[in-house]
Amino acid sequence: xxxxxxxxxxxxxxxxxxxxxxxxxxxxxxxxxxxxxxxxxxxxxxxxxxxxxxxxxxxxxxxxxxxxxxxxxxxxxxxxxxxxxxxxxxxxxxxxxxxxxxxxxxxxxxxxxxxxxxxxxxxxxxxxxxxxxxxxxxxxxxxxxxxxxxxxxxxxxxxxxxxxxxxxxxxxxxxxxxxxxxxxxxxxxxxxxxxxxxxxxxxxxxxxxxxxxxxxxxxxxxxxxxxxxxxxxxxxxxxxxxxxxxxxxxxxxxxxxxxxxxxxxxxxxxxxxxxxxxxxxxxxxxxxxxxxxxxxxxxxxxxxxxxxxxxxxxxxxxxxxxxxxxxxxxxxxxxx
Amino acid sequence: xxxxxxxxxxxxxxxxxxxxxxxxxxxxxxxxxxxxxxxxxxxxxxxxxxxxxxxxxxxxxxxxxxxxxxxxxxxxxxxxxxxxxxxxxxxxxxxxxxxxxxxxxxxxxxxxxxxxxxxxxxxxxxxxxxxxxxxxxxxxxxxxxxxxxxxxxxxxxxxxxxxxxxxxxxxxxxxxxxxxxxxxxxxxxxxxxxxxxxxxxxxxxxxxxxxxxxxxxxxxxxxxxxxxxxxxxxxxxxxxxxxxxxxxxxxxxxxxxxxxxxxxxxxxxxxxxxxxxxxxxxxxxxxxxxxxxxxxxxxxxxxxxxxxxxxxxxxxxxxxxxxxxxxxxxxxxxxx
DNA sequence: TCGCTTGTTTGAAACGTTATAAATGATCTG
DNA sequence: CAGATCATTTATAACGTTTCAAACAAGCGA
Numbered sequence: 001x002x003x004x005x006x007x008x009x010x011x012x013x014x015x016x017x018x019x020x021x022x023x024x025x026x027x028x029x030x031x032x033x034x035x036x037x038x039x040x041x042x043x044x045x046x047x048x049x050x051x052x053x054x055x056x057x058x059x060x061x062x063x064x065x066x067x068x069x070x071x072x073x074x075x076x077x078x079x080x081x082x083x084x085x086x087x088x089x090x091x092x093x094x095x096x097x098x099x100x101x102x103x104x105x106x107x108x109x110x111x112x113x114x115x116x117x118x119x120x121x122x123x124x125x126x127x128x129x130x131x132x133x134x135x136x137x138x139x140x141x142x143x144x145x146x147x148x149x150x151x152x153x154x155x156x157x158x159x160x161x162x163x164x165x166x167x168x169x170x171x172x173x174x175x176x177x178x179x180x181x182x183x184x185x186x187x188x189x190x191x192x193x194x195x196x197x198x199x200x201x202x203x204x205x206x207x208x209x210x211x212x213x214x215x216x217x218x219x220x221x222x223x224x225x226x227x228x229x230x231x232x233x234x235x236x237x238x239x240x241x242x243x244x245x246x247x248x249x250x251x252x253x254x255x256x257x258x259x260x261x262x263x264x265x266x267x268x269x270x271x272x273x274x275x276x277x278x279x280x281x282x283x284x285x286x287x288x289x290x291x292x293x294x295x296x297x298x299x300x301x302x303x304x305x306x307x308x309x310x311x312x313x314x315x316x317x318x319x320x321x322x323x324x325x326x327x328x329x330x331x332x333x334x335x336x
Numbered sequence: 337x338x339x340x341x342x343x344x345x346x347x348x349x350x351x352x353x354x355x356x357x358x359x360x361x362x363x364x365x366x367x368x369x370x371x372x373x374x375x376x377x378x379x380x381x382x383x384x385x386x387x388x389x390x391x392x393x394x395x396x397x398x399x400x401x402x403x404x405x406x407x408x409x410x411x412x413x414x415x416x417x418x419x420x421x422x423x424x425x426x427x428x429x430x431x432x433x434x435x436x437x438x439x440x441x442x443x444x445x446x447x448x449x450x451x452x453x454x455x456x457x458x459x460x461x462x463x464x465x466x467x468x469x470x471x472x473x474x475x476x477x478x479x480x481x482x483x484x485x486x487x488x489x490x491x492x493x494x495x496x497x498x499x500x501x502x503x504x505x506x507x508x509x510x511x512x513x514x515x516x517x518x519x520x521x522x523x524x525x526x527x528x529x530x531x532x533x534x535x536x537x538x539x540x541x542x543x544x545x546x547x548x549x550x551x552x553x554x555x556x557x558x559x560x561x562x563x564x565x566x567x568x569x570x571x572x573x574x575x576x577x578x579x580x581x582x583x584x585x586x587x588x589x590x591x592x593x594x595x596x597x598x599x600x601x602x603x604x605x606x607x608x609x610x611x612x613x614x615x616x617x618x619x620x621x622x623x624x625x626x627x628x629x630x631x632x633x634x635x636x637x638x639x640x641x642x643x644x645x646x647x648x649x650x651x652x653x654x655x656x657x658x659x660x661x662x663x664x665x666x667x668x669x670x671x672x
Numbered sequence: 673t674c675g676c677t678t679g680t681t682t683g684a685a686a687c688g689t690t691a692t693a694a695a696t697g698a699t700c701t702g
Numbered sequence: 703c704a705g706a707t708c709a710t711t712t713a714t715a716a717c718g719t720t721t722c723a724a725a726c727a728a729g730c731g732a
Contacts, residue, residue, distance in 0.1 A: 003454070005688055016712045021690060031710060048453055052391035053688035056717050061388075066434075070419035075611075079414035083406035086436035095455075098402075098432045100422035117384050118339070119431075225616045251613055258616040275411075277587060280561045280594040341718055352682045357720060367680060389718035392687050 004045040012041050024049075062093045064303060065120035067110050069101045069127065073222055075250055076275045077126075077292060081148075084296020085124065092304065094121075101125075108133050115141055122146075122303045124296075128159070130193050144306040146299045146315065149193050158306050158315035160298045162290050164194045164248070166321035168201030171246040171270035174286055174324055176209045180244030180268050183213050186228065186252040189220040202246055214242055221248060225255050232259035244268035250275060253285055270324065284327035295319060340381040348377050360385075387429075398429045400639060401456035403446050405437045405463065409558055411586055412611045413462075413628060417484075420632020421460065428640065430457075437461075444469050451477055458482075458639045460632075464495070466529050480642040482635045482651065485529050494642050494651035496634045498626050500530045500584070502657035504537030507582040507606035510622055510660055512545045516580030516604050520550040522588040525558045538582055550578055557584060561591050568595035580604035586611060589621055606660065620663035631655060 006024075010017045015038070023030045023038035055061050066085060068078050085096055097120065099110045107127070111134045114120050121144065125134060128149030138145045139155055146158040168185065175183045185202040188195035199215060206213030219231045228251070235241050236259060245267060247253035253271035260267050270286045271278075278287045295317075302315040342360075346353045351374070359366045359374035391397050402421060404414050421432055433456065435446045443463070447470045450456050457480065461470060464485030474481045475491055482494040504521065511519045521538040524531035535551060542549030555567045564587070571577050572595060581603060583589035589607035596603050606622045607614075614623045638651040 003452075006690095007688080017688090018690080018713075019711055021688095022711090025690085029710070034710085046452070050392070050688050051453075051455070052388050052397075053717090054690080055388035056386070056392050056687090056719085057689045057691090059717080068415075068418065070415070070422055072415065076412065077415065078418060079404075079406070079408065079412070082404065082414060082434055082436075086406055086434070090436070090438070096434045098418055098422065098434055100418075100426070102426070116339075116382070117387075119387070225613045229616050251616070254613065254618075255616045258618050261618045277561045277590065280565050280587070280591045282590075282594050282597045342720095343718080353718090354683075354720080355681055357718095358681090361720085365680070370680080386718050389687090390720080392689085392717090393719045393721085395687080 004042075004047045005050065006047075008045060009038060009041050009047060012045070013038055059118065061118060061121050062095060063097050063120040064089060064094050064300070065110075065114055065123045066096055066098050067101050067123060067125035068098050069103070071103055072126075073224075073249075073251065074274060074292075075277075080274065080292035081124075081126075081296040081299075084293040084298070085300040087293075088297045088300025088304070094304070108137065111137055115143060122307045124148075124299050124303060127189075128193050129191050130196070132193075144303060146303045146306060148295060148299065151193060156312045156316070158302050158312050160295050160302065160317040160319070161194070162295065162319045163321045164188075164197040165201035165204075167248070167272055167288050167290070168198040168246055169205045170201075170288065170321060170324055171272075171286075172202045172205035172213065172244075173209070174270050175244035175246065175268050176205065176211060178244070178268055180242075181211060182242050183211070183244035183246065183268075184242035185213065185215050185246045186248060186256070187215050187220050188248060189222045195220075198246075198248055221252060225251050228252055228255035229259045229262075232256050233263065236260070236263045236265055241265055241267060245270070247271040247285075249273070250278065250281060250287075253287075254281065257283070257285075278325070286327050287325050288321050288323075289325070290321075291319065340378075340383045341386065342383075344381060345374060345377050345383060348381070349374055395454065397454065397457050398431060399433050399456040400425060400430050400636070401446075401450055401459045402432055402434050403437050403459060403461035404434050405439070407439055408462075409560075409585075409587065410610060410628075411613075416610065416628035417460075417462075417632040417635075420629040420634070421636040423629075424633045424636025424640070430640070444473065447473055451479060458643050460484075460635050460639060463525075464529050465527050466532070468529075480639060482639045482642060484631060484635065487529060492648045492652070494638050494648050496631050496638065496653040496655070497530070498631065498655045499657045500524075500533040501537035501540075503584070503608055503624050503626070504534045504582055505541045506537075506624065506657060506660055507608075507622075508538045508541035508549065508580075509545070510606050511580035511582065511604050512541065512547060514580070514604055516578075517547060518550065518578050519547070519580035519582065519604075520552050520578035521582045522564065522584060522592070523551050523556050524584060525556040531556075534582075534584055557588060561587050564588050564591035565595045565598075568592050569599065572596070572599045572601055577601055577603060581606075583607040583621075585609070586614065586617060586623075589623075590617065593619070593621075614661070622660050622663050624657050624660055626657075627655065 006017045006020045010020045020038050023035045089096055101107055101110055123145040126148035128147045128151055130152040132151045135151050135157055139157055148160055150159050150161050172183055188198055203213055219228050245256045247256060247269055250271055250273045253269050256269060272290055273287045274290050274292050298317045306315055342353045342356050346356045356374050359371045387398060425432060437443055437446055459481040462484035464483045464487055466488040468487045471483060471487050471493055475493055484496055486495050486497045508519055524534055539549055555564050581592045583592060583605055586607055586609045589605050592605060608626055609623045610626045610628050634653045642651055
């Protein structure tokens with residue numbers, strides 16, 4: 001038994017291939033009962049259109065490209081994102097193609113590649129910068145995309161972002177309320193828009209309390225867990241251990257804690273968590289959740305709408321930072 | 337400027353389209369200097385073949401399908417696997433398509449779908465069972481695949497697996513050497529082949545030491561972190577806390593530790609870790625590494641060879657379990 | 673010189689789909 | 703009843719590639 005095509009159906013129904021094609025597309029020019037009959041035969045034959053042929057003919061790929069940095073350090077980033085994306089694409093004709101952003105190649109490369117060779121109908125990517133080259137290029141081409149994170153470009157474009165300002169503000173405020181006087185932020189990689197948001201939220205809270213906040217130098221969230229731990233260990237050696245840390249990820253939080261624990265020191269930590277493991281980290285840190293699967297789903301949904309032609313301003317999502325989940329054993333963590 | 341096709345090149349070179357096609361395929365029937373000239377023009381034009389047309393004509397999709405359970409609980413599984421896979425596919429024509437295995441649908445569904453609609457040239461999947469339906473179906477169809485984990489089927493097929501027997505054996509032996517007399521294994525989900533391997537390795541070590549090992553009931557690695565923690569908390573409440581745990585993942589290790597820590601109890605833990613965060617978990621557990629990125633890369637490479645027609649027996653990889661990385665502060669962990 | 677091989681190039685068809693324009697037949701209008 | 707209108711259906715031509723068999727020219731031995 002060979003795979004059924006339009007011709008198979010056409011033969012069965014004693015119609016022309018063109019008629020079958022249009023019937024399946026629900027063309028109102030085709031008589032309603034013909035449409036029904038064709039549908040029925042197609043279903044019974046288990047017909048499904050050939051993607052290659054459709055793509056060749058129409059130029060539409062039915063592909064959503066997800067640009068993933070395979071070395072992404074955020075815990076479960078790829079997996080959560082993909083969970084959300086596949087949920088959004090579920091039931092549609094779209095396939096999800098993961099295109100790697102290799103560390104040793106320019107980030108723009110996969111985008112140019114997709115554009116040049118029409119490899120997808122839309123693109124999802126992250127690590128957005130204020131003056132993002134990819135965003136600019138895609139807007140120039142009028143090519144559908146949704147990025148994770150905002151830019152500072154004048155022209156509006158679709159994005160999904162998390163309120164990192166809100167997170168950092170709340171986190172720093174909490175540290176201060178708990179008695180921290182020299183809080184410290186583990187920064188996101190220089191250049192990312194959300195790095196600025198984190199810094200601003202953090203500094204705002206410090207400023208409002210009349211406190212001098214510190215931004216940890218030497219490492220970012222992109223560093224290996226051990227590099228962060230080691231950096232904090234150095235601080236301790238210099239006797240400059242901050243009395244509180246804003247950690248934008250469970251990795252950085254655990255790294256900070258590991259350094260302190262190894263040195264027999266204590267500090268305060270508020271972390272952002274993106275995985276389900278916040279509840280089993282000990283000691284239990286104050287934490288704020290970022291739902292990456294939800295972000296992925298929103299990005300997927302909005303990309304489909306962007307492809308359908310919805311205006312960009314209708315496709316901008318800002319996920320709020322939820323209230324802090326207080327650790328049950330707050331008393332454990334006291335200033336150094 | 338429109339995208340160059342074979343016709344563009346043919347016009348430039350004053351050759352027939354067929355000649356150009358064959359020249360680019362390095363057909364020895366085409367004169368060497370013609371081949372060179374065509375190549376050169378193609379390069380200068382920035383030509384790259386249309387995937388849809390190739391696919392339509394040849395039936396080859398140039399797609400590798402990665403079947404991912406978006407709810408996979410192993411830390412960083414998807415991300416690490418994808419890192420390895422993209423590395424293996426780097427520089428080839430192959431694209432990586434992630435096809436979700438939805439929790440509410442049969443696992444065989446995506447496989448049937450790929451088979452029926454020729455959606456890929458090869459398949460990568462995990463969570464292999466001893467009598468795996470997918471493996472059987474794919475072998476029946478002679479369709480290329482590599483699975484993560486072994487089966488007990490008679491016919492040999494490509495796989496990449498980790499020596500979970502070795503891990504569990506070494507882990508249990510270590511617990512016992514450290515004084516454990518009632519060690520416990522956190523089991524993998526019932527049905528998976530590697531669940532048996534873990535159990536056998538664990539029980540073997542216990543048996544050799546003349547000790548009664550326990551397999552934790554009620555939860556598996558598929559349980560949420562909190563469910564595992566809660567299960568151990570229950571054990572403690574019943575005063576049945578094992579004096580050692582073999583944890584096949586950092587999540588389960590942390591969950592066990594959290595339960596103990598909350599109750600002010602202690603136990604021994606040897607964990608398997610698949611992420612880079614083993615070094616920042618405190619307390620520092622004895623641990624054994626499983627390199628999922630390497631597994632992914634091996635699977636990718638071998639899938640390409642399977643597609644090329646290499647025999648299955650040449651495509652079977654067993655990753656050894658490395659020696660235990662001893663925790664520096666072993667003294668901290670004493671029996672309950 | 674003729675036919676033959678050898679080395680190289682080419683025309684035409686096909687993969688399965690959709691868009692365009694044209695054909696068909698039926699029904700209506702004057 | 704001729705002519706026009708309408709509702710359906712259809713033939714045809716692409717989309718860009720590969721493959722098959724055929725064509726072509728040049729060089730060879732007989």
